[in-house]
Amino acid sequence: MNIVLIEDDAMLARTLDELLRAEGHSIEHLDHGDRAMTLLAPPRAGDAGHDADLVVLDLNLPGAGGLDVLAALRRHDTHTPVLILTARDGVEDRVRGLDLGADDYLAKPFALSELEARVRALLRRRGRSGPVTFGPLEFDSTTLSFRCHGEPLALPGREQRLLACLLHHAGRPVAKARLVQEAFGADNVGDNAVEVYIHRLRKRLPEPLVLRTVRGLGYVLDTRS
Amino acid sequence: MNIVLIEDDAMLARTLDELLRAEGHSIEHLDHGDRAMTLLAPPRAGDAGHDADLVVLDLNLPGAGGLDVLAALRRHDTHTPVLILTARDGVEDRVRGLDLGADDYLAKPFALSELEARVRALLRRRGRSGPVTFGPLEFDSTTLSFRCHGEPLALPGREQRLLACLLHHAGRPVAKARLVQEAFGADNVGDNAVEVYIHRLRKRLPEPLVLRTVRGLGYVLDTRS
DNA sequence: ATTCTACCTTACAGAACTGTAAGGTTAAAC
DNA sequence: GTTTAACCTTACAGTTCTGTAAGGTAGAAT
Numbered sequence: 080m081n082i083v084l085i086e087d088d089a090m091l092a093r094t095l096d097e098l099l100r101a102e103g104h105s106i107e108h109l110d111h112g113d114r115a116m117t118l119l120a121p122p123r124a125g126d127a128g129h130d131a132d133l134v135v136l137d138l139n140l141p142g143a144g145g146l147d148v149l150a151a152l153r154r155h156d157t158h159t160p161v162l163i164l165t166a167r168d169g170v171e172d173r174v175r176g177l178d179l180g181a182d183d184y185l186a187k188p189f190a191l192s193e194l195e196a197r198v199r200a201l202l203r204r205r206g207r208s209g210p211v212t213f214g215p216l217e218f219d220s221t222t223l224s225f226r227c228h229g230e231p232l233a234l235p236g237r238e239q240r241l242l243a244c245l246l247h248h249a250g251r252p253v254a255k256a257r258l259v260q261e262a263f264g265a266d267n268v269g270d271n272a273v274e275v276y277i278h279r280l281r282k283r284l285p286e287p288l289v290l291r292t293v294r295g296l297g298y299v300l301d302t303r304s
Numbered sequence: 305m306n307i308v309l310i311e312d313d314a315m316l317a318r319t320l321d322e323l324l325r326a327e328g329h330s331i332e333h334l335d336h337g338d339r340a341m342t343l344l345a346p347p348r349a350g351d352a353g354h355d356a357d358l359v360v361l362d363l364n365l366p367g368a369g370g371l372d373v374l375a376a377l378r379r380h381d382t383h384t385p386v387l388i389l390t391a392r393d394g395v396e397d398r399v400r401g402l403d404l405g406a407d408d409y410l411a412k413p414f415a416l417s418e419l420e421a422r423v424r425a426l427l428r429r430r431g432r433s434g435p436v437t438f439g440p441l442e443f444d445s446t447t448l449s450f451r452c453h454g455e456p457l458a459l460p461g462r463e464q465r466l467l468a469c470l471l472h473h474a475g476r477p478v479a480k481a482r483l484v485q486e487a488f489g490a491d492n493v494g495d496n497a498v499e500v501y502i503h504r505l506r507k508r509l510p511e512p513l514v515l516r517t518v519r520g521l522g523y524v525l526d527t528r529s
Numbered sequence: 530a531t532t533c534t535a536c537c538t539t540a541c542a543g544a545a546c547t548g549t550a551a552g553g554t555t556a557a558a559c
Numbered sequence: 560g561t562t563t564a565a566c567c568t569t570a571c572a573g574t575t576c577t578g579t580a581a582g583g584t585a586g587a588a589t
Binding site: 460 | 547557
């Protein structure tokens with residue numbers, strides 16, 4: 080994963096760099112607020128742009144302040160997780176940072192192992208952000224397609240949305256009416272259509288996934304046995 | 305949003321309940337580990353199941369321990385964010401909790417405003433989890449469809465995946481070859497196909513979204529002006 | 530056991546999508 | 560200004576998807 084580290088304390092930066100590299104990430108280190116601004120929120124889109132999966136951001140920076148960088152980043156990118164890392168320990172600072180769009184806030188001094196764990200937590204969620212996984216089934220948010228046991232599972236639009244709906248509530252039944260509304264867009268679709276698409280989806284779903292019917296209610300995505 | 309609160313300290317639970325309700329959430333409160341287990345990780349799928357957007361979990365519980373509940377939940381649900389809330393303040397405890405799949409960890413005693421902020425941060429991310437938003441464009445992960453200015457934007461499969469790909473790297477150019485691979489699944493697709501689908505997508509993309517071409521490279525999703 | 534209802538399965542026609550080919554247009558290089 | 564390569568646009572045929580209708584099957588209730 081790509082991590083952008085924005086930290087002006089050279090000593091700490093070096094430590095974090097080594098630490099995170101040791102976990103297999105590639106680190107881009109910046110020590111100046113203005114440069115961070117340029118990288119994370121380029122004035123003209125298309126100029127360069129970042130490729131970060133996570134931003135670790137110190138608030139005390141030369142040049143543009145850390146909170147300004149965060150705000151600028153969040154103007155167009157609500158996606159990349161941001162972990163704030165700072166010496167300011169007041170509760171109000173934390174609240175402000177979090178409400179500006181940060182995902183976590185760690186006050187110095189902190190244990191390195193805790194930073195590692197929080198980074199793992201953020202990257203973990205990023206890795207399978209989106210509609211999630213259920214058993215061997217996963218949804219790849221980049222290609223908007225499903226995979227089962229790692230094998231791509233190509234599905235036509237309707238079936239894909241149907242499966243997404245069931246996956247979203249995986250393990251518990253979803254009413255037929257709800258499926259019509261969420262997967263079919265509440266068009267003038269007959270009630271039978273759901274049955275037909277469930278049938279089609281069943282033929283394509285690989286083991287051990289099954290679609291159990293809950294009579295009178297709807298369907299559940301589940302695993303066999 | 306639906307929040308499941310698992311906390312056996314009646315005093316604290318009451319406070320949190322009021323606090324979170326005041327922010328407009330509906331709270332389901334449990335004070336026993338076994339019941340939490342039943343709700344969050346039902347032994348048989350389809351029994352009942354939770355409908356939570358966030359779980360706030362105390363570790364010290366009568367009955368099943370909080371970490372057991374977390375582990376059981378994560379066996380099938382990697383999706384719902386979990387905020388751990390506990391008196392155990394050791395760094396090792398935090399690391400263990402986070403590595404078991406928690407998304408955040410707050411040690412007692414804590415400021416209520418910080419809890420609120422962290423809850424907001426988790427729900428915010430959950431609200432638009434997945435492939436993100438860019439300007440007025442957003443992706444609804446439940447229905448696997450795009451919206452622009454809130455209006456649904458129906459797209460055929462190929463165009464949808466193409467847009468997802470561009471959105472995923474929004475603001476910076478994506479190479480044509482990459483689009484072929486990620487959106488078209490590396491089939492035996494001619495190079496011209498991308499141009500055709502870009503063209504089709506352009507006709508459907510509402511203002512102010514544009515697809516700029518970067519000659520010799522690929523395309524960028526951007527906003528007009 | 531019978532009846533009823535909910536669900537399954539199949540088939541089909543209309544519609545929409547997909548990818549290629551062919552020619553037009555624009556931008557960069559010389 | 561000419562040339563060249565990259566990109567745009569249109570058209571088209573093959574394929575796939577969509578939703579409905581019609582009949583079959585299975586579960587529940589009496």
